[in-house]
Amino acid sequence: MGAVLLPVAVALASLGEGMGPTVMAVSLLSAAASLLGILSAVENVMDDREGWIAPLIVGLGRGRYAALRAAVSTAVAATAVAPALALYSLLRLASALPVSAASILSAAIGAALGLLIGLSAPTRGHAYAWGVSVWTALALIYELVLTFLSLYFAVSEPIFAAALPMNPLSAARLAGIAWADPSLLTLGSVGTYLYRSLGAYAPLLFPATALWYASLVAAGLIAASGRGL
Amino acid sequence: MRLAAKKRLGGFQLDVDVEVGDRVIVMGPNGSGKSTLLKCISGLWRCGPHRDGRWLYVPPEPQAPKRVRARDYVRTLESALGIKARLELMGIDYLDKKMGELSTGMAGRLVLAVALSTDLPLALDEPTAFLDSKWRSRLVELLQARSSVIISTHDPELASALKGWDVVELEGGKVARLLRNHAAG
Numbered sequence: 001m002g003a004v005l006l007p008v009a010v011a012l013a014s015l016g017e018g019m020g021p022t023v024m025a026v027s028l029l030s031a032a033a034s035l036l037g038i039l040s041a042v043e044n045v046m047d048d049r050e051g052w053i054a055p056l057i058v059g060l061g062r063g064r065y066a067a068l069r070a071a072v073s074t075a076v077a078a079t080a081v082a083p084a085l086a087l088y089s090l091l092r093l094a095s096a097l098p099v100s101a102a103s104i105l106s107a108a109i110g111a112a113l114g115l116l117i118g119l120s121a122p123t124r125g126h127a128y129a130w131g132v133s134v135w136t137a138l139a140l141i142y143e144l145v146l147t148f149l150s151l152y153f154a155v156s157e158p159i160f161a162a163a164l165p166m167n168p169l170s171a172a173r174l175a176g177i178a179w180a181d182p183s184l185l186t187l188g189s190v191g192t193y194l195y196r197s198l199g200a201y202a203p204l205l206f207p208a209t210a211l212w213y214a215s216l217v218a219a220g221l222i223a224a225s226g227r228g229l
Numbered sequence: 230m231r232l233a234a235k236k237r238l239g240g241f242q243l244d245v246d247v248e249v250g251d252r253v254i255v256m257g258p259n260g261s262g263k264s265t266l267l268k269c270i271s272g273l274w275r276c277g278p279h280r281d282g283r284w285l286y287v288p289p290e291p292q293a294p295k296r297v298r299a300r301d302y303v304r305t306l307e308s309a310l311g312i313k314a315r316l317e318l319m320g321i322d323y324l325d326k327k328m329g330e331l332s333t334g335m336a337g338r339l340v341l342a343v344a345l346s347t348d349l350p351l352a353l354d355e356p357t358a359f360l361d362s363k364w365r366s367r368l369v370e371l372l373q374a375r376s377s378v379i380i381s382t383h384d385p386e387l388a389s390a391l392k393g394w395d396v397v398e399l400e401g402g403k404v405a406r407l408l409r410n411h412a413a414g
Contacts, residue, residue, distance in 0.1 A: 051293055052306075052340055054273060054286040058349060059309035228274035 001036055002080030008032060009084040013091035022095035023186040025088065026176035029081075029099055030106040031139045034169050037077035037110020038117070038131040044073045045118025046127055053229055066224035070115050070217045077107040077114075095180065102176020105209050109168045110135070112216035119223040138169040161197035165205060168212035174198075175205035232379070232397065234269035235277040243269070243276070243402040249395045250409070251350075252372075254388050255381040257399035263381035264289075266399065267352040270379060284379070285310075285347060289355035291340040295329025299339060302328055306343045315346040318371060319364065334359040341368065350377035357387050 012028060015021035048056065048069065056065045081103050089096035114131055121127035146163055149155055155163075165171040174194075178184065182202065184191035232253065233246040243262040255263045269276035271286035293302050303314050303324065316324070319342035323335060331339070337359045344351055357365045369390045372378055382388060388396065388411075398406040 047292075047294055052288060052291045054271060054288075055306050055309045055343070057273065058271075058283060058285050059311060226275065228268070 001040060002083055005029070005032055005036070005081065005084035006087060009088040010091070013088050017092060017094055019181040019186050022092075022098060022180040023177050025092070025095060025099045026102045026180060027173055029084065029088070029103040030169070030173040030176060033077070033081045033103040034106040034110035034113075034139055034172070035132075035135050036080055037074075037107040037112075038114040038135050039110075039128070040077050040080060041073040041111040041114025042118045042121075042124075042127045042131045044076065045069060045115060046121075046124040049118070049229055050124065057229065062224045062229075063221055066115070066119065066221045067217070070112060070220055073115055074108045074111040077111040078104050081107045098176045098179035101179065101206075102172055105172040105175065105206070105213075106169060108213050109172055109209065109216065112213050112220065113168070115220040116216055116223055119220055119227060119229070135169075138167050142167045143170060158197065161194070161201075164194075164198070165208045165212075168209065168216065171205050171209045171212060174202070175209055178202035178205060230377075232266075232270065233278055234266050236265055236269055236274065238265065241265075241402055245397075245399070245402075245404055247397060247404050247407060249397060249407070251377045252375075252391070252394045253379045254391060254394050254396045254411075255379060255399060256383070256388060256396060257405070259383075261399040262402040263399055264354050265402075267354050267379060267381055271352045283349060284352045285344055285349040286352045287340055287344045287354060287356065289337075289358045290333055291336055293328040293336060293340075295327065297328050298324070299326055299328055299331065300324040303339065303343060310343070310347055310349075312343075312346050314343045316342050318342045318345050319367065332359075334361065334364070338364055345371055345375075351375070351379070353378065353380045355382055355384075356380060357382065357384050 008028065012021070012025040015024060060068065085100045085103055088099060113134060117130045117134065118127050121130055146160065150160055164174060184195040230249060230251055231246070232249050234243055236243040241260070241262070243265045245262070245266055255266060257263055265274070267286055268274040271284040273286050303316070307314050319338040321339050321342050323331065328336060341356060344353070356368060360368065365387065369387065372380070372391060380387070393410050396408040396411045397404055
């Protein structure tokens with residue numbers, strides 16, 4: 001699956017250097033990495049559930065199984081993203097760190113979401129449909145809705161700023177963008193608005209994203225303990 | 230032992246509560262709840278009364294990752310179960326093949342060999358469904374030597390070969406008949 005990202009990485013690297021292209025790379029690679037994380041984790045969990053999961057449950061217990069599956073799925077997602085990130089870093093070394101950090105965090109968040117979905121969905125078909133729907137909502141629609149809401153209703157700056165880390169995929173992406181472009185100039189007027197409201201707290205997006213990852217894995221453990229597998 | 234499970238699946242209600250010996254054959258028509266009962270007993274499905282079973286459920290048609298070699302698959306299972314698999318029990322001599330290259334019967338024999346290598350109580354779901362006559366006979370031999378086994382089957386030959394086992398007949402999710410220590414034939 002990770003091979004799909006290789007041409008994307010080359011295309012993004014070909015945009016050139018500087019904040020604009022780096023922010024574009026952070027945004028697109030993070031979005032792709034999160035989708036890859038969701039789909040690979042869903043596939044892993046459904047393979048387990050449709051295979052012979054009984055020895056894993058009997059031998060390890062449900063909690064340890066889910067924790068181990070979270071760790072393996074996260075590693076699989078990060079490994080799948082790694083070749084594209086290596087290629088991008090080779091071509092654009094100066095932008096490598098923010099792009100890689102945001103993409104790997106997004107892949108990890110995606111894997112944790114995929115784990116939760118895979119353990120909760122009744123069938124493989126449901127799991128993939130839920131995975132793609134959740135990704136579409138969080139990666140594509142959430143910020144659009146937020147922006148339109150702020151245009152038509154008086155959404156205060158603190159509420160807008162708080163709403164961004166409420167979405168785990170936005171948190172990971174913005175963490176990378178804020179690293180590459182601390183003033184968020186590349187996001188235009190929205191960036192200025194965000195910088196005013198988020199400004200000095202932007203570095204907190206990394207721990208916020210890590211907290212999201214931990215929370216989603218914990219939700220996965222709860223799902224594993226309470227549901228039929 | 231007490232064989233008890235309650236589970237609602239759509240319009241179907243499994244409701245079993247019966248005292249049986251430690252070697253049981255569960256029979257009944259399609260949709261009578263045999264597999265559901267085994268999944269409940271093994272704790273794979275959450276059913277009432279609450280049970281964190283240590284029964285090892287073995288599905289009728291085990292699906293394994295197709296690209297993984299049989300040797301590696303067995304190693305993973307050994308590591309999860311903390312055992313050394315006695316693969317000779319079911320004549321496994323194809324460890325270098327990938328799981329996707331195995332027939333359903335070969336994969337079934339591999340999984341049965343691993344399950345029979347444990348000391349865990351076994352919940353075998355249609356264990357003879359894909360076995361040829363040679364390995365059916367072998368399985369019967371091995372099962373006769375074990376305690377704490379529940380088998381669901383449609384196979385009257387298997388049921389009659391396992392002499393002295395209790396037979397629970399399910400119908401519509403409920404116990405229709407219980408035969409204790411049934412004899413052959």
